[in-house]
Amino acid sequence: MTDSSIKTSQAANDESLRDQLRALLKDGLETEVEPRAYTHEQVLDIVARLQQLEESNLEEKLKTAGFTLTPYRHEDDEQACETCMYYQLHRKFCELPELMLPAEPQWSCRLWRI
Amino acid sequence: MANLLWLQGGACSGNTMSFLNAEEPSACDLVTDFGINVLWHPSLGMELGDNLQQMLKDCISGSIKLDIFVFEGTVVNAPNGTGEWNRFAGRPMKEWVRELSNVADIVVAIGDCATWGGIPATAPNPSDSEGLQFLKRDHGGFLGKDFKAKIGLPVINIPGCPAHPDWVTQILVAVATGHAGDLAIDEFQRPKTFFQSFTQTGCTRNMHFAYKVSATEFGQRRGCLFYDLGCRGPMTHSPCNRILWNRQSSKTRAGMPCLGCTEPEFPFFDLAPGTVFKTQTVMGVPKDLPAGVDKKGYIKLTAAAKTAAPAWAEEDIFTV
Known part of the structure; x- marks a missing residue:
C-alpha cells in the first residue's frame, strides 16, 4: 500500500468513527464536563480512569473525558480541541494515548491542555 | 605549569x-x-x-x-x-x-x-x-x-x-x-x-515546538517533548544541543525530555511522584513556560501556531 492509500483508508475510518461519536453526543450522552482537569492530580485521576477502559468502549471514553460538541469556555479562553496539544489538526484526531479518537476541531474535553 | x-x-x-x-x-x-x-x-x-x-x-x-x-x-x-x-x-x-x-x-x-x-x-x-x-x-x-x-x-x-x-x-x-x-x-x-543559550537551542524538535506538535511517548521522533513529557529544554540554560554528547546526540534528540539539570532547582518539584517526565499544568497551561514568555502570550502564540501548522509537522519526517 502506498502512503496516500493508507492515508485515504485511515481518513475513511476516522470519519466513520467521528460520525459515531458525534451521534452519541448529539443524542444527549451525558459526559463529565466538570470538574475540569485543572490540577495535576485531577489529570492523573482522569487518565487513570481512562486507562481502565476497553479501547473500544467509546461511550465511556467520551463520558470520562467530558467531551462536548462545542468549546468549553473559561474566562477569556476557549478550550477547543483544535488548540489542544494532543490534537492533530490535519488528521482531526486526538492523540492522547488514552483516547486516540477522531474529533472535530470545535469539540472539547476536560483534559484540554495548551 | x-x-x-x-x-x-x-x-x-x-x-x-x-x-x-x-x-x-x-x-x-x-x-x-x-x-x-x-x-x-x-x-x-x-x-x-x-x-x-x-x-x-x-x-x-x-x-x-x-x-x-x-x-x-x-x-x-x-x-x-x-x-x-x-x-x-x-x-x-x-x-x-x-x-x-x-x-x-x-x-x-x-x-x-x-x-x-x-x-x-x-x-x-x-x-x-x-x-x-x-x-x-x-x-x-x-x-x-x-x-x-x-x-x-x-x-x-x-x-x-x-x-x-x-x-x-x-x-x-x-x-x-x-x-x-x-x-x-x-x-x-x-x-x-x-x-547563556538554552538546551532547546539546536534541538532537532524545534519545528515541532514552533508548530505546537506534541510527542506523546518517549523515543518518538516526531513532536516536541515540552508540551506533555515534561521537557525543560525551553527554560534550561545549557549547550546540550550545540555541544553534543559523545559527539552524537542529546537527550532531546533521542526522545528523552531534558530534566533541567543545569539549573539550581534540579531535581524539580523535589521529585514528587508524577512530576518527572510529565509537564505540570495549571488549568491546562504549563506551570513553567519557556523563558521570557508570559501566560497570555503563550496561549495566544500557541493557539495561532497550532492552527497554522502544516500537515507535515504532524508526521514523522525522519524516515529510516
Missing part, C-alpha cells in the same frame, strides 16, 4: 566519569598540551594515606602552590554541622574544602552537587548538603556569598548531572592558561559561553 587538585564530597563520581570521557580537549591533553599538573584526583591520584594527607597540608601551607581547586559533590554538613558523615584523609571533608578554597587561585565547582547541592540537597536533605557557593537558588552555600578565590573570582560553577566533559576541560584549560578573567559568568556563576 598549573597545579590542579580535584576532590569529591557527597558525590556519585558521575562528573569524574564524564571528565574522563572528554575529547576536546581530553583529560590527557590537559597534562600533555596545556601544562596542567594533576596533583591528585580520586580516580587518578597516586598518593595514598599519609602521603595524600601531607600533600593536602602542603597545599594549605603554601609549600605546594594550588592553582586550581576542583570540587565535585556536595559539601556534607551532617550530623549537626560537623561534616563527620563525609570524612576524608583523617578529618571532615568540609574542613579540607574550606582551607583549600582559601589558598587556591581559582575554585571550580563541577556538577550540580558541588554547584547548588543537586540531588543530595533535595528536601529533606538528610546529609545537610550544600553547594560551594549556592544552596539551590540561594547565594551563599558553604563558602558564603562573598567568597572570592585568590585571583578575585568567585567559584566558577559548571553544573550538570553530570557536566558535559568538554565544558569541564575547556574551562580548566581557560583557567590554567591564564584566561580565567576572560570568562563571562552569569548570576549563578556559570560561564556564559556554555550557559
